[in-house]
Amino acid sequence: MHSPIAHESAHAPDSAYAAHVPDSARSAHPSRPVHQAVTPAGSTLPGLVGNTPVLRVSHPLTPPGRGFWAKLEGFNPGGIKDRPGLHMVERARTRGELLPGCRIVESTSGTLGLGLALAGTVHGHPVTLVTDPGLEPSMARLLAAHGATVDTVPEPHPVGGWQQARRDRVAELLAEHPGSWCPDQYGNPDNVAAYTPLALELAAQLGHIDVLVCSVGTGGHSAGISRVLRQLYPGLRLVGVDTVGSTIFGQPARSRLMRGLGSSIYPRNVAYENFSEVHWVSPAESVWACRKLATSHYATGGWSVGAVALVAGWLARTLPRDTRIVAVFPDGPQRYLETVYDDTYCARHGLLLEGAPATDPDVVHSPDEKEVGRWTRCTTVQDPLRAESEAR
Known part of the structure; x- marks a missing residue:
């Protein structure tokens, strides 16, 4: 006598298997239903964060x-600042502050840069990241590999140091690129x-x-x-x-x-x-x-x-x-x-x-x-x- 549970387990369709079965295998198993492929949870770029x-x-x-x-x-793919990178960009797009295809420009010591590069990839925005000579060479290469433009300021501000020098350069770049947008991580409540x-x-x-x-x-x-x-x-x-x-x-x-x-x-x-x-x-x-x-x-x-x-x-x-x-x-x-x-x-x-x-x-x-x-x-x-x- 067969156990109903064992019988069901042995013949229940395996959706992961069925979605990848070649046509030749399907014809050999005509009783096996064919299922459409499903997207696993967390397999999109934002879903990795x-x-x-x-x-x-x-x-x-x-x-x-x-x-x-x-x-x-x-x-997270790039660290903790993937969270605000995505969120600030999404909120700015919703409010109409960041229009489709427009450039994102921001000052960063590295980690937020990765988050903004991720957001730029997800939503189709070019990204320029202003940094300083203290940025690790490996991080600069990684940011560039993810499609960001890295702009390095040469000298610190006499009062505000490297951070103020970077912010001043951000202001220059915003003026050079009409329609560009800066998240202003230092004062943005979306951060x-x-x-x-x-x-x-x-x-x-x-x-x-x-x-x-x-x-x-x-x-x-x-x-x-x-x-x-x-x-x-x-x-x-x-x-x-x-x-x-x-x-x-x-x-x-x-x-x-x-x-x-x-x-x-x-x-x-x-x-x-x-x-x-x-x-x-x-x-x-x-x-x-x-x-x-x-x-x-x-x-x-x-x-x-x-x-x-x-x-x-x-x-x-x-x-x-x-x-x-x-x-x-x-x-x-x-x-x-x-x-x-x-x-x-x-x-x-x-x-x-x-x-x-x-x-x-x-x-x-x-x-x-x-x-x-x-x-x-x-x-x-x-x-x-x-x-x-x-x-x-």
């Missing part, structure tokens, strides 16, 4: 038995809104979050993720991670090795009111954390990832054991093989620490207390422009 995994990170970044969760945005799906992914993956740790550059992902998560978890603490030499949180602007976080201007997307504290991290400390992640967890990334991991590890060591901490890792290690993971480069810049960084950060009580040169923490967070205005 999002739903990135989380990884539990513990020893040696934390003591055994303690740890934090890392959101691995390097699993912030693009991270709503990421926040909802974290909520679905982890159920509850107490502390969110984000690097800060344009301010988009820290503002966008925390805005949503704070509605779900009102007690959420947001910890910002910046680089030494960055002016975002009120330190003096200096030349910076680390790219992807920090700024020599004040991006208006930074939600200062959302932060519970800020940490500044040096390049050497970030390199140490990146390399420890690589050897211990087979998951790592660039400057932002190392800086965020160092701070999240400290939080996991010092907060109560049951605190659920999430760190956002914006990208993977590929673009940093010539910097973070290159011993010659690191030795030339004095980035190879003989031992681990200090167990705890230095502490300052206000961002202007002193200029910091190593990992430092401050629990007073304010908008430097507002503070200057109030002091007048």
Whole structure:
């Protein structure tokens, strides 16, 4: 006697098989129905973005038995900024600000450039990306391989540094190309809104979050993720991670090795009111954390990832054991093989620490207390422009 279940399983049509069966095989199996091919979920270019995994990170970044969760945005095709790259372009097209076939022009240190190149491919727009000599040669080649035009400014702005020089060049290019459009990632609210799906992914993956740790550059992902998560978890603490030499949180602007976080201007997307504290991290400390992640967890990334991991590890060591901490890792290690993971480069810049960084950060009580040169923490967070205005 045959089992009905076994019988059904043995003869049920296999749609994946049927869609690829050659005509000769179909004629040999006339009873097998022919199905039209289906497009698997996530097989379009925009479908490759999002739903990135989380990884539990513990020893040696934390003591055994303690740890934090890392959101691995390097699993997107180009990194975390694929999300705002696509979203800003789609919203601009919907509003009629970006017309079909018109050029996209933007300033970038690299990762957003990949996101805009992706959006340009999806929606049929030429893309010009303005960068500076600090961009890794491999990233410049990758951007060009994806069809973007890379325009490099030769000199920094005397006050606003490389970022202001890039923005000035963007203004020139917009004037040269009638109908062109700039996303203005530093002040575009669509940059912030693009991270709503990421926040909802974290909520679905982890159920509850107490502390969110984000690097800060344009301010988009820290503002966008925390805005949503704070509605779900009102007690959420947001910890910002910046680089030494960055002016975002009120330190003096200096030349910076680390790219992807920090700024020599004040991006208006930074939600200062959302932060519970800020940490500044040096390049050497970030390199140490990146390399420890690589050897211990087979998951790592660039400057932002190392800086965020160092701070999240400290939080996991010092907060109560049951605190659920999430760190956002914006990208993977590929673009940093010539910097973070290159011993010659690191030795030339004095980035190879003989031992681990200090167990705890230095502490300052206000961002202007002193200029910091190593990992430092401050629990007073304010908008430097507002503070200057109030002091007048």
